[in-house]
Amino acid sequence: MPDAFVVRSIDEIRFWSRIMKEHSFFLRLGFRCEDTQLINEANYFYKLFEGIEHKSHALGLDTDPSSIRQFNTEVHTAVSHIWVFKRKILGLILTCQLPGQNNFPLLVDHVSREANYFRNRLEELNQGKLEPLQDAILDENVFFLKIMADHAKFIGHLLDPSERKLVDQAREFSQDFDQLLFQAQDLSSMRPQSQTQPLLTQFLDQNRVSVKSLRDFKQTARDLIYACKIKSIIHPLLADHVFREAERFLEIIDMFEGVLTASGKKRE
Template identity: 65%
Template sequence: MLNHNMANPNPIVTRSLDEIRFWSRIMKEHALFLSLGFTHEQSQLIAEAQQFIDLFERIEEKLSKYSVNTDIRQIQAFNNEVYQAAVAIWSYKRKVLGLTLRCEIRTNNYALLIDHVSREAAYFANRLKDLNEGRLAPEPDTIIQENLFFLRIMADHAKFIGHLLDPSERKLVEQAREFSHDFDQLVFQAIDLDSMRPQSQTEPILDQFLDQNRVSVASLRDFKKTARDLIEACRIKSNIHPLLADHTFREAERFLEIIDLFESHLSNNNR
């Protein structure tokens, strides 16, 4: 969970550990999902994916040795180490995407899914870079851009869910399609708001923007939770791995935490 109070004298340490804890697990799972989508003759790509699973497991093990009281210089060094891992898995994902788009490989991984996971790797790397450069408090343009990133992630999730559900699950497929449409509209709205900067950088507009996103994300989060529980109980038909269902649920929860963080920041600025 994001620490909103940040009692630690150096919040860079707290946030760095939180980002690494969340995103390293996500990166490890991305490697697993890609490997499951490859065909048996793509053994080299599967082996590379396994190397990334092992790499991020080692990062998780090392993470457990640090605490919020760890010296900032140690955390900055750790951030640099994890940054290199995030850049490496980003490069791997872009390589796989290129092979897919050129039809050099045929896999069960959608091209949009490969692009999606590469965007998340880039986001992770950029967060670590920002933290090591001392950038912690969000600026208005950062709020819009970060929401735009996550809104697109949520829209992608809805599309993946809709395509991976069995076609006979008509009601759930339709619900996923509706979420996809709703989040596409929110993405376009965020793009519009971003193009209005700096005029858009007023507290009421940003507050409304965050409130609207919160309602939509909470609704999608609840849908994902229901789908996850049904998949785990084998009560619906789909090609969705139970871990993937939980993975998308956790990312929706993360987005809600980030909205809370931004709203807290705006509220503090108004005092």
């Protein structure tokens, strides 16, 4: 039976290395022609994470845990460097040193938060630190609900203003996920204990319904963009990128519900 540490590490790296690679591409698209240093740095990180992604797919689930632990360390270093790059870009934008570039400050902050999430996950895996279930549920949902709310905002601003119905839908999703995020933050501050499992189950069920709706909206938008049936400045790869992150969130919700159900049966 494959080692759980190996399986989890490879899964995280396969997913997030592709995300980091695509972040490099999106940031590069937003730079001005004269931003040659930043463009070169973005190209460097694209190739770096492309290599990490390829290596992760070449590794088998029977790989020795010590080799995976070393790989996690190497990837952690790469992620830390791209996080610094992203925060540098954000600083340049906020201090008006890149006038005319096309990366929203919130988008740059968004991609840096994802890098920080990835490197923290690699640290947790290598150190063998797993949060208590209730903490993990709340922390993951606070993180991903913010990500989903950001996506809705980006979509709304990158659609052509004449796409009024889609813009309105994106705005509604933004407001919905802002409210879900506030609710998750409130629940997180309360830190419910195991005896409040029904509360956590209801919380996950509610989030799943909203995430599925947003996922379907993203899928429709992605397909329309690929077919050139809507007007926007959304790159087709970006449309697929945000769709995959919604899918990832749904997988995490399903995983948590499965664990909650199993733990509930054990107590009966």
